[in-house]
Amino acid sequence: xxxxxxxxxxxxxxxxxxxxxxCNYSSSYSPSLFWYVQHPNKGLQLLLKYTSAATLxxxxxxxxxxxxxxxxxxxxxxxxxxxxxAAEYFCVxxxxxxxxxxxxxxxxxxxxxxx
Amino acid sequence: xxxVTQTPRHKVTEMGQEVTMRCQPILGHNTVFWYRQTMMQGLxxxxxxxxxxxxxxxxxxxxxxxxxxxxATLATLKIQPSEPRDSAVYFCASGLSPGQGDTEAFFGQGTxxxxx
Numbered sequence: 762x763x764x765x766x767x768x769x770x771x772x773x774x775x776x777x778x779x780x781x782x783x784c785n786y787s788s789s790y791s792p793s794l795f796w797y798v799q800h801p802n803k804g805l806q807l808l809l810k811y812t813s814a815a816t817l818x819x820x821x822x823x824x825x826x827x828x829x830x831x832x833x834x835x836x837x838x839x840x841x842x843x844x845x846x847a848a849e850y851f852c853v854x855x856x857x858x859x860x861x862x863x864x865x866x867x868x869x870x871x872x873x874x875x876x
Numbered sequence: 877x878x879x880v881t882q883t884p885r886h887k888v889t890e891m892g893q894e895v896t897m898r899c900q901p902i903l904g905h906n907t908v909f910w911y912r913q914t915m916m917q918g919l920x921x922x923x924x925x926x927x928x929x930x931x932x933x934x935x936x937x938x939x940x941x942x943x944x945x946x947x948a949t950l951a952t953l954k955i956q957p958s959e960p961r962d963s964a965v966y967f968c969a970s971g972l973s974p975g976q977g978d979t980e981a982f983f984g985q986g987t988x989x990x991x992x
Contacts, residue, residue: 793979804967805983812979851919855979863932864909864969864981866919 767867780839784852882984894956901970
């Protein structure tokens, strides 16, 4: 069975400092992995996705994530946080085998950015 | 600009009333998801459809919830009778099935339901 674990429920950084949001996954086959962002009272927006091409994936707003199979990780990073990055971030795994394709969401990591 | 459209955006209703939430998926997408988001439980998958057929609705309380796709352009989620514990934001998302393209889902803005 697939699962995803976001290791931190809340991360706080200062503006201009790096961001690291951690995600580990469990899958019996090569998964597709995604990061979504949700700003307060908004829907979910896709930040980036990994679908077995390049292991380093670049997304919108300066975010990127690296797929590390040996560590079963897909951590999200950004070199320099901006106030507008304050939001909740969800790591998501999707199955590709058979007819399934449902998305399994992590519990989310709330990112706070201090001035 | 293709997007998933959900109506209504907000709904306040009294306990016991029927609630119907609607979703228009992105044209051409053959997979539709319904999620519920609460502070306590986070995002929960209620049901999802592939080519209008329900593939998994195990996350949905069957006694009061029902989900349908009358046609490829409309998905509905119905609660009858509604209860205060159903208060949440309900998200619809659509996408393509594996093998037909990228498998990410595109989310609507959600329906914020309050049952009093």
